[in-house]
Amino acid sequence: MKIVQIGTGGWGKNHARVLSELGVLCAICDTNEQRSKEFGEKYHVNHYTSFEDMLNSEEFEGAFVVTPTSTHATIAKKLLEAKKHVFVEKPLTYKTEEGEELAKIAEKNKVILTCGYIERFNPAVDVVKSMVKEKNMAI
Template sequence: MIKVGVIGCGHWGPNHIRIFSHLANSVSFMCADLNEERLKKIKETFLNIKTTQNYKDILNHPEVDAVCIASPTDSHFTIAKEALEAGKHVLCEKPLSLDPRECFELERIAKDQAKILMVGHIFVFNAGIVKIKEYIQSGELGKIYYAYATRTNLGPFRYDVNALWDLAPHDISIFNYLFGSMPLNVSARG
């Protein structure tokens, strides 16, 4: 059983807690948030979860195997780095960081620690997207030269990142998954 600590209980954190609690091989063991009211609601909904206002309690807990980071974007790098260095596997909401150098640093630390570092690109697990990939791989659609996406918001308006950082990563991760390669050209307008 994988014991997961969820850091950040705003919009997405409670969803992660619920999902980890319903999976056969994991349990939401502990969660952290600075907001005491959020933690109170979590305790009312998920009776057996431990709560703390200090995320480092999760990182230092010997029973926690992995962390899920659902905190504001500007905290992702620091928390992910500390979690990896504490020997935890990391699932982080996107974006992992706003600085590519920090992403490469986290990738290196994860490799050195032999830990999984994963960004929450959830759409690559969507049944519809998986089916499209099957069509592409079968050759039924022929060679793909062009892909187009329109994105709308899936949650609350975010103030910690702009629309590019909030919405575009989903489409980019879908295209990278579907085509198994990086794009040659990208354009956007808003």
């Protein structure tokens, strides 16, 4: 399987490293030319500053979208319409309607759409849940 990644900021650095270690990363895209080049060279993959150029130039089955949340819906929609499997870093979108639309497109095109949820396993989240449940907000 070949995976492309769009975005190399915060969580993107981690995703790129892991995808490279798994041997599936085939291209990086970031609008920041310096970061795109840095990660492309670091992981020995093609690098782009234009999402459209990457989409039209690369052969791949799936994509990681690790960009600002405001761009998730637009990028994911184009990928799903191109019949690519898509992982979107959390949150999936700002608007419920956008998420629902993406889910429908994924179902129609028989591709997987999933969202990051690693924070569900963060022990601090369990502590906060317990505090809210017990209405104990004192730290």
